[in-house]
Amino acid sequence: MHRPMDFLDGQLLVASPAMADPNFARTVVAIANHDEEGALGIVLNRPSETEVVEAVPELEGVVDDDEVVFVGGPVQPASIVVLAEFEDPAEAAFLVVAGIGLVSDRTGLDQLGAATARRRVYAGYTGWGPGQLEAELEREDWIVEPAQPQDVFDDEPGELWGRILARKGGQFRLLARMPVDPTVN
Numbered sequence: 469m470h471r472p473m474d475f476l477d478g479q480l481l482v483a484s485p486a487m488a489d490p491n492f493a494r495t496v497v498a499i500a501n502h503d504e505e506g507a508l509g510i511v512l513n514r515p516s517e518t519e520v521v522e523a524v525p526e527l528e529g530v531v532d533d534d535e536v537v538f539v540g541g542p543v544q545p546a547s548i549v550v551l552a553e554f555e556d557p558a559e560a561a562f563l564v565v566a567g568i569g570l571v572s573d574r575t576g577l578d579q580l581g582a583a584t585a586r587r588r589v590y591a592g593y594t595g596w597g598p599g600q601l602e603a604e605l606e607r608e609d610w611i612v613e614p615a616q617p618q619d620v621f622d623d624e625p626g627e628l629w630g631r632i633l634a635r636k637g638g639q640f641r642l643l644a645r646m647p648v649d650p651t652v653n
Contacts, residue, residue, distance in 0.1 A: 475502040481610040491542045494629045500562035507601045509594040513628040514539040520589045530581045540590030552584035565615040
């Protein structure tokens with residue numbers, strides 16, 4: 469049994485360069501909920517080519533016209549998840565960092581614009597069953613770093629993995645500069 473301080477709510481999981489699962493290679497996952505029953509997170513740095521208004525026409529006027537859907541993870545990729553900065557953080561289903569969290573069902577799409585200052589739309593999410601994330605951490609598949617509000621709405625999500633590692637400092641700065649394919653170095 470884990471003590472509450474062992475839970476990773478509000479932390480980022482940065483994929484180790486050795487991460488073998490292609491779903492998570494060079495990803496940064498924000499953990500929204502972690503307890504004895506498992507964990508729930510959102511991949512922050514995988515924008516798709518699909519515009520939000522094309523995928524979810526109901527969000528037209530709530531998001532910028534050229535805003536794209538991000539791939540939030542391999543679990544339920546057809547479902548839409550919204551991370552938003554809430555005017556009232558108590559409205560979030562789960563908080564990730566500061567007033568930023570997952571939009572709950574009780575915040576209808578028609579209220580989303582008024583209830584949140586900014587938002588990002590994801591297809592799917594990441595999930596781990598009991599003990600699964602702990603086993604991955606034990607194998608050193610993930611590097612843990614506290615989330616900061618700017619991580620969620622990063623303007624250059626393709627650079628987020630390296631930026632988080634560089635911010636962590638020390639040996640992680642070297643990892644941040646590691647090429648995708650070290651054999652072409």
